[in-house]
Amino acid sequence: MTMVQAIGAALHDAMEADDRVVVFGEDVGRQGGVFRVTDGLRSTFGKQRCFDTPLAESAIVGAAVGMAIRGFRPVPEIQFDGFTYPAFDQIVTHLAKYRSRTRGLVNMPVTLRVPSFGGIGSPEHHSESTETYWAHTAGLKVVVPSTPSDAYSLLRDSIELDDPVVFLEPKRRYWAREDVERGKRTEPIGKAAVRRAGDTVTVVTYGGLVVTALEAAAVAHDEHGWDLEIIDLRSLVPLDFDTVAASVVKTGRCVVLHEGPRTLGMGAELAARVQEELFWNLEAPVLRATGFDTPYPPARLESIWLPGVDRLLDTVERSLTYDHA
Amino acid sequence: MTMVQAIGAALHDAMEADDRVVVFGEDVGRQGGVFRVTDGLRSTFGKQRCFDTPLAESAIVGAAVGMAIRGFRPVPEIQFDGFTYPAFDQIVTHLAKYRSRTRGLVNMPVTLRVPSFGGIGSPEHHSESTETYWAHTAGLKVVVPSTPSDAYSLLRDSIELDDPVVFLEPKRRYWAREDVERGKRTEPIGKAAVRRAGDTVTVVTYGGLVVTALEAAAVAHDEHGWDLEIIDLRSLVPLDFDTVAASVVKTGRCVVLHEGPRTLGMGAELAARVQEELFWNLEAPVLRATGFDTPYPPARLESIWLPGVDRLLDTVERSLTYDHA
Amino acid sequence: MADLLIQGINLEPRQLLAPDGTTTPTAGLDLTALHDRLPAMYETMVATRELDEEFVNLQRQGQLALFPSCRGQEAAQVGCASALRDTDWLFPQYRELGAFLVRGIDPGGIGLAWRGTWHGGVGFIERCVGPISIAIGTHALHAVGAAMASTWLADGGVTVAFIGDGATSEGDVHEALNLAAVNQAPCIFYVQNNGWAISTPLTDQYRAPSLAHKAIGYGMPGVRVDGNDVAACYLVVAEAAERARRGAGPTLIEAVTYRLGPHTTSDDPTRYRSDEEVDAWEALDPIDRCRAYLLGSGLWDDSLEERARATAAALRTSLRDAVFDAPDGSVAELFDHVFVEPTPVLVAQRAELLAELGREV
Amino acid sequence: MADLLIQGINLEPRQLLAPDGTTTPTAGLDLTALHDRLPAMYETMVATRELDEEFVNLQRQGQLALFPSCRGQEAAQVGCASALRDTDWLFPQYRELGAFLVRGIDPGGIGLAWRGTWHGGVGFIERCVGPISIAIGTHALHAVGAAMASTWLADGGVTVAFIGDGATSEGDVHEALNLAAVNQAPCIFYVQNNGWAISTPLTDQYRAPSLAHKAIGYGMPGVRVDGNDVAACYLVVAEAAERARRGAGPTLIEAVTYRLGPHTTSDDPTRYRSDEEVDAWEALDPIDRCRAYLLGSGLWDDSLEERARATAAALRTSLRDAVFDAPDGSVAELFDHVFVEPTPVLVAQRAELLAELGREV
Numbered sequence A, B: 001m002t003m004v005q006a007i008g009a010a011l012h013d014a015m016e017a018d019d020r021v022v023v024f025g026e027d028v029g030r031q032g033g034v035f036r037v038t039d040g041l042r043s044t045f046g047k048q049r050c051f052d053t054p055l056a057e058s059a060i061v062g063a064a065v066g067m068a069i070r071g072f073r074p075v076p077e078i079q080f081d082g083f084t085y086p087a088f089d090q091i092v093t094h095l096a097k098y099r100s101r102t103r104g105l106v107n108m109p110v111t112l113r114v115p116s117f118g119g120i121g122s123p124e125h126h127s128e129s130t131e132t133y134w135a136h137t138a139g140l141k142v143v144v145p146s147t148p149s150d151a152y153s154l155l156r157d158s159i160e161l162d163d164p165v166v167f168l169e170p171k172r173r174y175w176a177r178e179d180v181e182r183g184k185r186t187e188p189i190g191k192a193a194v195r196r197a198g199d200t201v202t203v204v205t206y207g208g209l210v211v212t213a214l215e216a217a218a219v220a221h222d223e224h225g226w227d228l229e230i231i232d233l234r235s236l237v238p239l240d241f242d243t244v245a246a247s248v249v250k251t252g253r254c255v256v257l258h259e260g261p262r263t264l265g266m267g268a269e270l271a272a273r274v275q276e277e278l279f280w281n282l283e284a285p286v287l288r289a290t291g292f293d294t295p296y297p298p299a300r301l302e303s304i305w306l307p308g309v310d311r312l313l314d315t316v317e318r319s320l321t322y323d324h325a
Numbered sequence C, D: 001m002a003d004l005l006i007q008g009i010n011l012e013p014r015q016l017l018a019p020d021g022t023t024t025p026t027a028g029l030d031l032t033a034l035h036d037r038l039p040a041m042y043e044t045m046v047a048t049r050e051l052d053e054e055f056v057n058l059q060r061q062g063q064l065a066l067f068p069s070c071r072g073q074e075a076a077q078v079g080c081a082s083a084l085r086d087t088d089w090l091f092p093q094y095r096e097l098g099a100f101l102v103r104g105i106d107p108g109g110i111g112l113a114w115r116g117t118w119h120g121g122v123g124f125i126e127r128c129v130g131p132i133s134i135a136i137g138t139h140a141l142h143a144v145g146a147a148m149a150s151t152w153l154a155d156g157g158v159t160v161a162f163i164g165d166g167a168t169s170e171g172d173v174h175e176a177l178n179l180a181a182v183n184q185a186p187c188i189f190y191v192q193n194n195g196w197a198i199s200t201p202l203t204d205q206y207r208a209p210s211l212a213h214k215a216i217g218y219g220m221p222g223v224r225v226d227g228n229d230v231a232a233c234y235l236v237v238a239e240a241a242e243r244a245r246r247g248a249g250p251t252l253i254e255a256v257t258y259r260l261g262p263h264t265t266s267d268d269p270t271r272y273r274s275d276e277e278v279d280a281w282e283a284l285d286p287i288d289r290c291r292a293y294l295l296g297s298g299l300w301d302d303s304l305e306e307r308a309r310a311t312a313a314a315l316r317t318s319l320r321d322a323v324f325d326a327p328d329g330s331v332a333e334l335f336d337h338v339f340v341e342p343t344p345v346l347v348a349q350r351a352e353l354l355a356e357l358g359r360e361v
């Protein structure tokens, strides 16, 4: 099953399990979504439970808030990462705060699905890393799967959760295949996965770059004899700091890998946390292999702009050779 | 002169110096702004150069982009921090990227003034710390004055700059008084100020909390004999890391103070940078004295939620007593 | 009057009660059907006016941080809310005290919002009313989502979004109107056009012949109503609600009224509007008008006024009791309501803050 | 036809040329005044059609990442842009190839956007055209700001925002229409209603009688025009531009047309629409219609077709030359255009990346 199919299966199974689950967004109905994620849902569940909206992202999220107030469990889709911005106010002002504002009386079991990140040669505004905006905003959970089976499981969990989840789907992994056992849950939201054990350097990452990190680990092992420990965060809020800490205690070195701009990217928070809590365990500073502080580049430049195996290995090497210069 | 008056004077002087400068927003004309910052501008410069807009923040920023394309230097106001969110898309998608998209042909000399942050007992959505959203977004400069004379000077500089600036005005300092010499510039954007020299711990902050830090420094000195070095960043983008670094080299300890939520607040970026670049200079991890990862509290709870002298001194003490636990 | 019919929408607001309390000879509407309801609406309007004054007093006494008075808009709010069922959802902006009282929301719970004890107020949701919503225009979309949910639940419910004239300029209100129309959602957009958005007059807010005319661009009915005529407001909303309940979709109603007081207690309206303008609207007071009609139509009896004053007094007392020197609430609650289960970061931060407070004591 | 007049706006689009190329006997508009302009518009429509095909070819050959064809919308775009001055600003969405050619934008510069060499394209601003704008609806506000600037500069300029039917649902378009109306900005909102927003049909997009009807809610003139009639599009825009230039404010124009091709080269329209629908619109081809009129009115001469084909061929060649295996551009440029002067962080990151690339070589 591809990740696209796994997500589609999760939506199907969630809709089957609970008729309060409704799926909507731009082109998710008739067309089954521009990536075909929602293919078949309209014919299976009817157009009341899977429908096309007008071209209005704020409306998509705002209406979801209203539906949640009335007991539904909306799973809206925003067509691409960059189009969450018109809905920013509804997400930050309401989706994130409604529970607080109503003193816990109204939950927001809304899962906002967003095909996200770069790497597939898309046009402008289609490759944004938005996670900092959500993770900094109190009241949102932020989930980023990296494999089809996790995508299935984390999406089912997200839909069942009574909190709002921004569910960032790494488009560049949409066509990755894996055997997915339908109905089976992997680890819950809030639990990171150690994708490869190692004791040389801890690499913390998520989403589409988990594969990059694993590739780099293979090279590092073969060419340098370094054993990288690769941690896939799976959710950024809640953050499974314990798993990160256990690894850093072991390796003494940590590199964070993400593709969004470096300034105030997740690497900033992880570096801050790791040095705050594991200061004396560190043999070198926490380093960041990331995208740059520029707008996301045009398609032809993305492969050199994005952090790949080279940038990660350079950074790992800097960590390993760091000394009292 | 109060900070309100200093900002008003800067607007006046900028409009007088350059007739391409236009000021607009909700209630900035007839009323002179809800804080009276723009008082008198409409009568002095006419309603073409200082005007009220409909209640539509995206329109305010989007129109500013269009005016800038045609050679104007718009200085729009968003009435309160939380109301930048409806304009988020225009700010992030266009204001920040227009210069890149046009390959440097079109500058965006737009200064977006935003009465910001908490501390004055305002209702919901009127006390937001938005700086992470802007500082993480490539293409925006982010300026935060802490004194009336800096507010005057930094605003004049921002308006003269050909880049877009998000100008965050700390409301709680609006009524602070200082002798402001009209026309005089303090240090330029991108230069931090050492507000108090000291060699015990470096405290990095900005905006309304600079005063808090100075108060804490006085207490620290009197009660504990600690000499805090207080750095006022003045601009978050560009960040004057050299000034921070020089201080940390001297003190070996650093605490970042800001009022927004801790996760991915400016403290995260500063901690990451400091440990990346000054790892061997640190005697303790960079620590953060901040707001919490909750929505901004109602007025009656803000004073205990906001980081004050106590929280800062506790954090300084943790830095000083940090050892190999 | 024909020249007031612009593009099929009547610029002359629908009216049943003329300012002097006589019946307006309009549209053959039967006012007697309302006779059993009018006394209660009168009572609520009086209570609203008085409770509003108490809010202002409490703000002056430093007990509240801020208050936005609804003085002058009592008929628009009470008329509208009275025409609905208690299970119909209302999504207010912030100035809808009259509607809150119709719903029986405890004044203290409203007061806690303005005191700064809890954002959004307390006791709203339990009455099918959204929390006080300060981010202008945003709640209109919640109303549409809730209305769509009503259709799915087939609960016969109608949802009302209260919107100011200023709010109509926000993108969210446009998206809400359009989404409701496309889905024929049982939703009423109830615009209180009170002449001002803080200091911004209508001429700087829109150029349409009226706000009701915006309905045309969404393919829904639009109607103007005299917002100082409680009977007309009631009937226009009742009609729209009936239409919505039978699946005929949303309606945009513009209630033409006036904000007699300042925008909020922090505002100084003399900076932007004339006394003459205010005086002209004072003469159109919605409560006086209703009383005059009740008197003229034989519905009046002095016990009504007594009852109204007694209700008002009780509400004032209950407000004072709830907010005067009210305790600040617990900071721990802030952490507890962010998520259903706090994250590890929140657990740690909560403990940190409690430790800090403990140390301070 | 009277029943098509809904709330003062004619649902029957204005038309000068009937589908068979004869003159529609409408509104007494004088077509002969357009005779010296029609051949050039025909030429540009043909060039647009052919260049559009070349774009599609290049995408199939892997030279472009994506392309949104404007096939079927040539008259709407060429007619509109031809009615304006070269100094009038245009803010396109992304599908306006016809308008780009009227402005003489180099096809290669357009191609670089779709190849993925530079966001927004190259060579637009120099021709008073905004960059390709993919974030739907957002650029409408830029048009209003630019139009307000025109008023202040007293340059007699008119600004046009090109908007899709889907785009009308976005909050930004509402805010733009309202802001333009309130300021009586010299701005034209030119909606190409091409029947679809990707897979979303008009019935899921709005419920107004037409998109032109939205004008009423903003207090501006609204007009429907046959978007496959280049003469009608020209005249309607010329009228609106004249009105705008003399300070009479904005206009909303709905050009009723059809997207004959897929949404983009990535789209498969058979998933959501019928061949019959497409065939019906193929029969209304705007280029055929213009040619038929030129033939019937004696304006035709064979050299016109030759010239058109030659122009088209030259544009195709110029596009191929510019984009085929075009170099990727410099990553350094990315850092250089973020700000006027790069920040220290950007200087460092730029050096870092160049070092990384250097090491790779």
Ligand SMILES: Cc1ncc(C[n+]2csc(CCOP(=O)(O)OP(=O)(O)O)c2C)c(N)n1
Pocket: B026, B055, B057, B079, B083, B086, C093, C095, C134, C135, C136, C137, C163, C164, C165, C166, C167, C168, C194, C196, C197, C198, C259, C263
């Ligand atoms: C998104 C947003 N922008 C700005 C404000 C500041 N503000 C508060 S009330 C108000 C005016 C609202 O006018 P209107 O909608 O007419 O309602 P009224 O106050 O007249 O009842 C403004 C601009 C806000 N609360 N929210």
Ligand SMILES: Cc1ncc(C[n+]2csc(CCOP(=O)(O)OP(=O)(O)O)c2C)c(N)n1
Pocket: A026, A055, A057, A079, A083, A086, D093, D095, D134, D135, D136, D137, D163, D164, D165, D166, D167, D168, D194, D196, D197, D198, D259, D263
């Ligand atoms: C804000 C935003 N949301 C979603 C999209 C994805 N998208 C690209 S084109 C399109 C449909 C646009 O339809 P319309 O405005 O009718 O223009 P057309 O493509 O028909 O020319 C959508 C939804 C986008 N580009 N921007």
Ligand SMILES: [Mg+2]
Pocket: C164, C165, C166, C192, C193, C194, C195, C196, C197, C198
């Ligand atoms: Mg108002």
Ligand SMILES: [Mg+2]
Pocket: D164, D165, D166, D192, D193, D194, D195, D196, D197, D198
């Ligand atoms: Mg379309």
